[in-house]
Amino acid sequence: MLDREENDRYRLRAFALDLGGVTLEDPTDLEIIVVDQNDNRPLFRQDVFTGRVVEGAEPGTCVLTVDATDADDPDTDNAALRYSILEQGAAGMFSINASTGEICTARPGLDRETMGVYNLTVQAADMSGDGLTTTAMAVIYVEDINDNPPEFTKEEFSMEVEEQAVGADVGKLFVHDKDLAGSPSWLAKFTILEGDPEGAFAIRTDPHTNDGVLSVVKPLDHEVRDRFELTVSVQNERPLEPSAPASPRALATVRVRVRDVNEAPVFRENPRRISVLEGTPPGTPITTYTASDPDTHQIQTLSYALLYDPADWLQLDPHTGTVRTKRELLHPSAFLQGGWYIALLLARDDAEPPLSATGTLSIEILEVNDHAPQLQPPAGVLCGRPGRGGTLLLGATDDDRPPHGAPFHFQLSPQHPQLARNWSLARFNVTHAVLAVLAELPEGPYSLPLLLRDSGTPPREQQQLLNVSVCHCGRDGTCLDGALAAATAGAGITLGALLIILGSAILLLVLAALGAARVRGRRRALRKGLLQRSRDDMRDNILNYDEQGGGEEDQDAYDINQLRHPELFCPRAKPPLRRDAPLSSGTPMAPRKLPSSPSDIEDFINEGLEAADSDPSVPPYDTALIYDYEGSGSVASPLSSIVSSLTDEDQDYDYLSEWGPRFRRLADLYGH
Numbered sequence: 001m002l003d004r005e006e007n008d009r010y011r012l013r014a015f016a017l018d019l020g021g022v023t024l025e026d027p028t029d030l031e032i033i034v035v036d037q038n039d040n041r042p043l044f045r046q047d048v049f050t051g052r053v054v055e056g057a058e059p060g061t062c063v064l065t066v067d068a069t070d071a072d073d074p075d076t077d078n079a080a081l082r083y084s085i086l087e088q089g090a091a092g093m094f095s096i097n098a099s100t101g102e103i104c105t106a107r108p109g110l111d112r113e114t115m116g117v118y119n120l121t122v123q124a125a126d127m128s129g130d131g132l133t134t135t136a137m138a139v140i141y142v143e144d145i146n147d148n149p150p151e152f153t154k155e156e157f158s159m160e161v162e163e164q165a166v167g168a169d170v171g172k173l174f175v176h177d178k179d180l181a182g183s184p185s186w187l188a189k190f191t192i193l194e195g196d197p198e199g200a201f202a203i204r205t206d207p208h209t210n211d212g213v214l215s216v217v218k219p220l221d222h223e224v225r226d227r228f229e230l231t232v233s234v235q236n237e238r239p240l241e242p243s244a245p246a247s248p249r250a251l252a253t254v255r256v257r258v259r260d261v262n263e264a265p266v267f268r269e270n271p272r273r274i275s276v277l278e279g280t281p282p283g284t285p286i287t288t289y290t291a292s293d294p295d296t297h298q299i300q301t302l303s304y305a306l307l308y309d310p311a312d313w314l315q316l317d318p319h320t321g322t323v324r325t326k327r328e329l330l331h332p333s334a335f336l337q338g339g340w341y342i343a344l345l346l347a348r349d350d351a352e353p354p355l356s357a358t359g360t361l362s363i364e365i366l367e368v369n370d371h372a373p374q375l376q377p378p379a380g381v382l383c384g385r386p387g388r389g390g391t392l393l394l395g396a397t398d399d400d401r402p403p404h405g406a407p408f409h410f411q412l413s414p415q416h417p418q419l420a421r422n423w424s425l426a427r428f429n430v431t432h433a434v435l436a437v438l439a440e441l442p443e444g445p446y447s448l449p450l451l452l453r454d455s456g457t458p459p460r461e462q463q464q465l466l467n468v469s470v471c472h473c474g475r476d477g478t479c480l481d482g483a484l485a486a487a488t489a490g491a492g493i494t495l496g497a498l499l500i501i502l503g504s505a506i507l508l509l510v511l512a513a514l515g516a517a518r519v520r521g522r523r524r525a526l527r528k529g530l531l532q533r534s535r536d537d538m539r540d541n542i543l544n545y546d547e548q549g550g551g552e553e554d555q556d557a558y559d560i561n562q563l564r565h566p567e568l569f570c571p572r573a574k575p576p577l578r579r580d581a582p583l584s585s586g587t588p589m590a591p592r593k594l595p596s597s598p599s600d601i602e603d604f605i606n607e608g609l610e611a612a613d614s615d616p617s618v619p620p621y622d623t624a625l626i627y628d629y630e631g632s633g634s635v636a637s638p639l640s641s642i643v644s645s646l647t648d649e650d651q652d653y654d655y656l657s658e659w660g661p662r663f664r665r666l667a668d669l670y671g672h
Helices: 417-421 482-492 495-538 540-545 598-613 624-628 639-643 654-658 661-670
Strands: 009-014 028-033 048-054 062-065 082-087 094-096 102-105 117-125 133-143 156-162 169-173 188-194 201-205 212-216 227-236 250-259 272-277 285-288 303-308 314-316 322-325 340-348 356-366 374-376 379-383 391-397 409-412 423-427 432-437 444-453 461-471
Touching: 048 062, 062 133, 082 094, 094 117, 156 169, 169 250, 188 201, 201 227, 212 227, 272 285, 303 314, 374 444, 374 461, 379 391, 379 432, 409 423, 417 423, 432 461, 654 661
Parallel strands: 048 133, 156 250, 272 356, 379 461
Antiparallel strands: 009 028, 062 102, 082 117, 094 102, 117 133, 169 212, 188 227, 201 212, 227 250, 285 322, 303 340, 314 322, 340 356, 374 391, 391 432, 409 444, 423 432, 444 461
16 A cells, blocks of 8 residues: 555666566666645644733734644645634634734734633635634633732721730721733732821732731720721722723721730621511521630630520520521510610620620510501591591501501401491591492491501401491581480490490409408497496406505595696696607616605606606506515515515415415315
8 A cells, every 4th residue: 555645755676687687788776756635734833822812902903823734745635724713702813814823913902901811713625625623722821910909898997905005906998900910000009198107007009819908017005096097099900001091099088996915705797686476486597696715825715605685585595696586586676776686695705804894685576477467546426418528537557667557447347238328438647448328328336347558567456346427517517516426436335345345343342342341340449448447447457556565445535637747737747758768867766755645646646747748768668667665664575575585485375365365275275
């Protein structure tokens, strides 16, 4: 098999010999040329060609050249190659020279931020493009230019730093640059324009994130200045390309608070605002509210506690800070402020001494449509003639908050279609409707079932009874007798409500009767006790205690009224001594001499009373000491003689029989 690509010609030498091998003539040279056939495909010199072009390049900018070879005869069409681009996407940004394979830009608008890499599929075909083909990839990278300035992610940054923290990083200024990350067109540099006349701060660029890092280079004093407001600008280290669109320089305000040295925990999100549906069941986790401790050089554990939970709705995990519902959250509630429930959480570290921080948890109780609208008022009076006062304005209220309340929908009960013959309901506004009479009605009470529906999601509806009193109409469409109409309006009260009112009235009457009987019994008992004391007071046994040996013969010694009303019998009686006045005399004189006659008993008692009042050795109200003394003039022996002897044989009890009938039994026991 001949192969031109291996050997394109053959050279032969022919010899003419006789049978004996003798040369007959000179040798002859023969040359055989192998004619080429198109049996070889073109081959690219590499599978992937790579090129680069800057963004914004003008059309016609050549990027790279693809090159292919063909093993067939180059002097024939079998090796005549033609190049083409099979696929490059919808943009059509590049074209290729069919003869040379040079790829150039075909259109303007190359933007690395839009598309940074183009993948082209190129083809080479022999026979001037009509023969055998082969393909390769051409990858074109769009190189970045500085056509996008850096921008701050927000206009204001708030930071804080402890005093005397030299060299500490205060915070980061976040920027964004659309140019290629890590390229000179991407690198940013920051400048403090205003707010730092002492040069206490510096900003360096983070090479990995391109953000600005604000740090302290001079000591800060909280007592001297506790706040800084810096104006900072950012721009690229490399200037913008002239072709880049003009834009103002990016500026940001950085507010730095110098914090006094106080290593307490900090709630980064304070207040924490969350939303919880009304009626959330107990035990439902609603949030995890945790604090961080700035004591980075000390290993501390934070614990959490509820500092303020006025409705006792919450329970808190002391270790994780997870907040759960303790009971069902209801609305409305006196503990809600504009639909928000405020609770305070306490975070405490375990340092010595422990420090704490307070976080505010604001819980928005989301309204749930759990109340149907209520008709207000449930009764009314109107004229019974259509068009002449025969209308009644109806309203409704709903305990739910918007959007689960108004507008309300009023409707005659669909269960009673006959109502539409005489009555109509028309909307007046979002909360009211107008009830009108369609036909002339006789006077008297009417009960109309109405269906009220709110605009909540889902809507709540309720059928309610409207008590209407139709009155006698005047010429101007008003009721002629307002008092009669008002009385008639109450006729629409249901039988159940009337029974409840009557039962309540009877119960109140029974309770009042029982209370009156109890008070009357107490007064009767009190009166009986007073009478009993009065009888005891009438007894003259008080005479038995003024002296020991008086006995029964002294019962008519004096009038007891002198004791009860001394001011009537003794004008010399002194006013009572004030118990809070200082004492003016010493111990009472004792023993005192008994009065010589019964008429002097008044003076005897008054003197004893004055002596008792002036005695500092006894309580002010105790006058018993005055009457304990038996007296020196007693005809009986002193009581102390009863126990003066050790044995009964030493005692003489004969005198007991002389003391009167009351001591006769005692005399029989001890007498001889």
